[in-house]
Amino acid sequence: MIDRLQSLNPVLQALVATLFTWSVTALGAAAVFLFKTINRKILDGMLGFAAGVMIAASYWSLLAPAIEMVEDEGGVPWIPALIGFLSGGLFLWATDKILPHLHLGLPIEQAEGIQTNWKRSILLVLAITLHNIPEGLAVGVAFGAVAAGLPSASMGAAVALALGIGIQNFPEGAAVSVPLRREGLSRFKSFWYGQLSGIVEPIAGVVGAAAVLIMRPILPYALSFAAGAMIFVVVEELIPESQQEGNTDIATSGAMFGFAIMMMLDVALG
Numbered sequence: 001m002i003d004r005l006q007s008l009n010p011v012l013q014a015l016v017a018t019l020f021t022w023s024v025t026a027l028g029a030a031a032v033f034l035f036k037t038i039n040r041k042i043l044d045g046m047l048g049f050a051a052g053v054m055i056a057a058s059y060w061s062l063l064a065p066a067i068e069m070v071e072d073e074g075g076v077p078w079i080p081a082l083i084g085f086l087s088g089g090l091f092l093w094a095t096d097k098i099l100p101h102l103h104l105g106l107p108i109e110q111a112e113g114i115q116t117n118w119k120r121s122i123l124l125v126l127a128i129t130l131h132n133i134p135e136g137l138a139v140g141v142a143f144g145a146v147a148a149g150l151p152s153a154s155m156g157a158a159v160a161l162a163l164g165i166g167i168q169n170f171p172e173g174a175a176v177s178v179p180l181r182r183e184g185l186s187r188f189k190s191f192w193y194g195q196l197s198g199i200v201e202p203i204a205g206v207v208g209a210a211a212v213l214i215m216r217p218i219l220p221y222a223l224s225f226a227a228g229a230m231i232f233v234v235v236e237e238l239i240p241e242s243q244q245e246g247n248t249d250i251a252t253s254g255a256m257f258g259f260a261i262m263m264m265l266d267v268a269l270g
Contacts, residue, residue, distance in 0.1 A: 010143055010144055010146070010147035010209050010213060011206055011209045011210050011213070013143045013146075013147075013158075013209070014139060014140040014143040014144065014205040014206055014208065014209035015202055015205060015206050017139050017140075017143060017158070017159070017162035017205065018136050018139050018140065018162070018201045018202040018204070018205030018206070019202050020162060020166055021135065021136070021139065021162060021165045021166040021169050021198065021201050022169075022195070022198040022199060022201050022202055023166075024166040024167070024169045024170050024173070024198075025132070025169040025170070025172060025173040025194070025195055025197065025198030025201075026173060026191075026194070026195035026198065027170060027173065028169060028170035028171060028172060028173025028174040028175075028177075028194070029173035029174065029176060029177040029190075029191050029193075029194025029195045029197075030173075030177075030191055031173070031174040031177065031178060032174075032177035032178050032180070032181045032187050032190045032191050032194065033187055033191065035178055036178070036181050036182060037178060037182055038174060038175075038178045038179075040245050040247065041247050041250050043171075043175060044241075044242045044243070044245060044247040044250050044251045044254070045242075045247075045250045045251060045253065045254040046171030046174070046175065046254065047171065047175065047238050047241055047242035047251065047254070048238075048239075048242045048250070048251035048252060048253065048254025048255040048258065049168060049171060049254040049255065049257055049258035050168035050171055050172060050238055050258060051234045051238040051239050051242065051254075051255045051258065052254065052255035052256060052257060052258025052259035052260070052261075052262065053164045053165070053167065053168040053258040053259070053261065053262045054135070054168065054230045054231070054233065054234050054238070054258075055230075055231065055234055055255070055258075055259055056164070056258070056259040056260075056261075056262035056263045056266070057138065057161055057164050057165065057230065057262050057266075058138075058226075058227040058228075058230045058231050059227070060157075060262065060263060060266040060267075061138070061142055061157060061158075061160070061161040061164075061266055062138060062141070062142070062223045062224065062226050062227035062230075063081055063085070063223070063224060063227045065145060065153050065157075065223055066080060066081050066084065066219070066220035066221075066223035066224045066227075067081050067220075069145075069219065069220050069223075070220050080220035080221050080224060081220065081224045082224075083221060083224070084220065084221040084222065084223065084224025084225040084227070084228065085224045085225070085227055085228035085231075086228060087221070087224075087225050087228065088134065088224065088225035088226060088227060088228025088229035088230075088231075088232065089228040089229065089231065089232040090228075091225070091228075091229060092130075092133075092134065092228075092229045092232040092233060092236070093232065093236075095130060095133070096112060096113070096130065096232075096236065097112070097113060098113055098114055099113045099114075099126060099130060100112070100113040100114055100115070100116040100118055100123055100126060101113055101123050101124075101126040101127040101129075101130055102120060102123035102124050102126075102127055103127050103237060103241055108120045108123065111123050120183060121180050121183055121185055121193060122193075124176060124179060124180060124183075125176055125180075125193045125194075125196065125197050126197075127237070128172055128175065128176045128197040128198075129196075129197045129198075129200055130233070130237075131172065131233050131237065131238070132169075132172075132197060132198050132200050132201050132204075133200050133201075133204050133229070134204075134226055134229030134230045134232075134233060135165045135169070135201055135204075135230065136200060136201030136202065136203065136204030136205040136208070137204040137205065137207070137208040137225075137226045137229065138161065138165070138208070138226035138227070138229075138230060139158070139161055139162050139165055139201070139205045139208070140204060140205035140206060140207060140208025140209040140210075141208040141209065141211075141212055141219075141222045141223055141225075141226050142157065142158040142161045142162075142223075143158045143205075143209050144208060144209040144210070144211070144212035144213050144219070144222075145158070145212065145219055145223060146158050147209075147213060148212055148213065148216045148219055156269035157266055157269060159269055160262075160265040160266045160268070160269040161266070163265055163269075164261065164262040164265050164266075165201075167261065168258060169198060169201075172197070172198075173194050173195065173197070173198065174194070176193060176194040176197050177190040177191050177193065177194030177195075178190070180193055180194065208222065208226070239251070239255070242254070242255075
């Protein structure tokens with residue numbers, strides 16, 4: 001698989017990788033054809049797992065290569081990492097304040113973002129869509145880093161990141177479609193909205209890869225930006241959602257397992 005990816009244009013590499021992550025989201029959303037509800041303990045464990053994957057990916061696949069790149073070029077390694085990381089968090093914070101969305105398990109009165117009359121189902125989908133923007137961006141930037149010749153970047157590491165993001169997208173897809181089914185939507189509509197939440201990943205992936213190829217000097221900033229955006233999602237949404245029902249041990253165990261899986265993939269393939 002890696003050899004075939006290497007023969008493609010870097011932007012196409014990012015597109016293929018993020019189409020894979022989107023397809024896993026769709027596969028998770030297809031769980032709605034089998035189940036109408038998800039046990040809350042299982043859901044919290046899956047959310048914790050997703051958080052662990054994203055935390056590990058933020059360091060192993062994004063921040064560490066950004067720091068190494070600046071060191072190799074003789075710059076001050078922490079400056080681009082700091083600026084990019086905080087900018088990514090700021091971007092997601094602003095998007096969180098603007099984009100109407102509703103987190104799982106909350107009444108519609110607690111919807112965030114600009115006030116709107118949109119249906120609860122749409123607001124639930126937008127909440128997961130917000131998660132997927134930095135994930136797609138991270139995968140795209142990782143493939144762009146390989147094409148840009150970053151010494152610490154490798155095709156194996158980029159593939160590992162795509163695999164890790166894809167794995168944690170399965171529970172995210174189910175976390176959208178099954179609650180929508182419980183809200184009264186048909187199984188097909190619930191599946192459709194669930195997979196639709198992941199369609200932003202190929203878009204963000206292509207944009208990320210193209211941006212770093214056109215403007216290579218921004219690469220360490222772009223890597224750190226994606227890391228900051230993902231950490232914001234983890235701390236702002238995934239961890240609180242996974243623990244709001246009191247299943248803290250299950251959610252924490254899921255996060256530890258997710259971190260370990262992502263770390264293993266990055267070290268083994270990178």
